[in-house]
Amino acid sequence: MSRPEAPVSIRLHGLLDEPAELTVAQLRDLPSHHVEARFNCLGNGDQRHGFDGPRLWDVVRAARPRVDLQGRRERLRFLLTVTGADGHCAVVSWAEIDPDFGGQQILLATSIDGAPLDTAGPQLVVPADYCGARYISGITEVWGAPSDGEPPHG
Ligand SMILES: Nc1nc2c(c(=O)[nH]1)N[C@H]1C(S)=C(S)[C@@H](COP(=O)(O)O)O[C@H]1N2
Numbered sequence: 400m401s402r403p404e405a406p407v408s409i410r411l412h413g414l415l416d417e418p419a420e421l422t423v424a425q426l427r428d429l430p431s432h433h434v435e436a437r438f439n440c441l442g443n444g445d446q447r448h449g450f451d452g453p454r455l456w457d458v459v460r461a462a463r464p465r466v467d468l469q470g471r472r473e474r475l476r477f478l479l480t481v482t483g484a485d486g487h488c489a490v491v492s493w494a495e496i497d498p499d500f501g502g503q504q505i506l507l508a509t510s511i512d513g514a515p516l517d518t519a520g521p522q523l524v525v526p527a528d529y530c531g532a533r534y535i536s537g538i539t540e541v542w543g544a545p546s547d548g549e550p551p552h553g
C-alpha cells in the first residue's frame with residue numbers, strides 16, 4: 400500500500416510586492432482554464448493531454464509584480480522563470496502572457512487528464528509551443544523581475 404504523500408508548494412518570488420508560497424490547492428482558488436494540449440517530445444513523439452489550472456498571468460499578477468501596467472514599453476523587459484524540482488528551468492517573457500501582446504493561455508496546471516497534481520506539483524502548459532520542453536512538471540519556483548533587476552523608473 401502506498402503512503403499518502405504530502406502536498407507540495409511553489410515559491411513565487413522576485414521583484415514582487417506580494418511574494419508567496421502556494422500549494423496546488425491554493426492555485427485552484429484562482430479562475431481555472433482548460434487546455435487540450437499537443438506537443439512533441441524528441442524522445443517520445445507526439446503527446447496529447449488535457450490540463451486544467453489558472454493562467455500564469457493571473458498567478459503572477461496576484462503577487463503584484465513591480466511593473467508598470469499602463470505604459471506599453473516598461474513591461475517588455477520583465478522576465479519570468481519557471482523551475483521544476485529537478486532543476487529544469489525555462490524563461491517566459493511578460494509579453495507572451497500579457498493580453499496587450501501575445502496573450503497566451505499559459506497555465507500552471509493543477510491537474511493533467513483529470514488527475515490532480517497536488518503531490519507532484521503544478522505543470523507549465525504552453526499551448527503555442529511545438530516542442531514539449533517548456534511543459535515543466537513538478538514546478539517548485541516561479542521568479543519574476545525586469546531583465547536588469549531594477550524596478551521601473553516611473
Ligand atoms: N521538470 C521537468 N519537466 C519537464 C522535463 C524535464 O526534464 N523536467 N522535460 C520536458 C520535455 S523535454 C518534454 S517533451 C515534456 C514531456 O512530457 P511528458 O513526460 O508528459 O510526455 O516534459 C517537459 N517537462
Ligand SMILES: [Mo]
Pocket residue numbers: 439440441442531532
Ligand atoms: Mo522532450
